[in-house]
Amino acid sequence: MSDKTNSHDIREKQLENAYKMAEENEINCTGCAQTTIAAILDVLEIESDDAFKAASGLADGIGLTGDGSCGALVGGAMALGLVFGRERKDFKNPMAAMKSYLLSKELHHDFIQKYGTCRCHDIQTKLMGRTFNLYDKNDMKEAGKLGMMAHCSKVVGNSARKTIEIILNEKNS
DSSP: OOHHHHHHHHHHHHHHHHHHHHHHHHHHHOOHHHHHHHHHHHHHTOOOHHHHHHGGGOTTTTTTOSOSBOHHHHHHHHHHHHHHOOOGGGTTOGGGGHHHHHHHHHHHHHHHHHHSOOBHHHHHHHHHSSOOOTTSHHHHHHHHHTTHHHHHHHHHHHHHHHHHHHHHHHHTO
16 A cells, blocks of 8 residues: 555544544534534644633534524634644744635635625524524424434534544645
């Protein structure tokens, strides 16, 4: 087996693992930003409890409101920033953040291609025909009946996979 074939196989395994881990995280733990970033960190073997913890309020469009960017997108962007972002020592240099901006833009573009939007409520409407107030018991039950967890776990899986793809592409360029 050639090195090129082996590295391709390793890459495909990482992409597949990112998707599966994120999907399982969402089903078992919920919290799309955290479930996304947890899978990415695990696949890349990065320990960052602070980044994981910082993602906790970013589920369902921020604070379970549905009115914001999908947490899976935000978790992916956080991971891109963690790997390629501007460091504090470069804070006064606006251009030092450009790589993370461009890579996050690529992830955003992928979301727009897949879902037509990055806003949580709009993704819910596209996938399930309506939005849900996750603080309301009746809406929560209805979300369960309409398979919200299955839908959201795939969105999370797709985001984690695409984020890993972007990271691997950038590291290999």
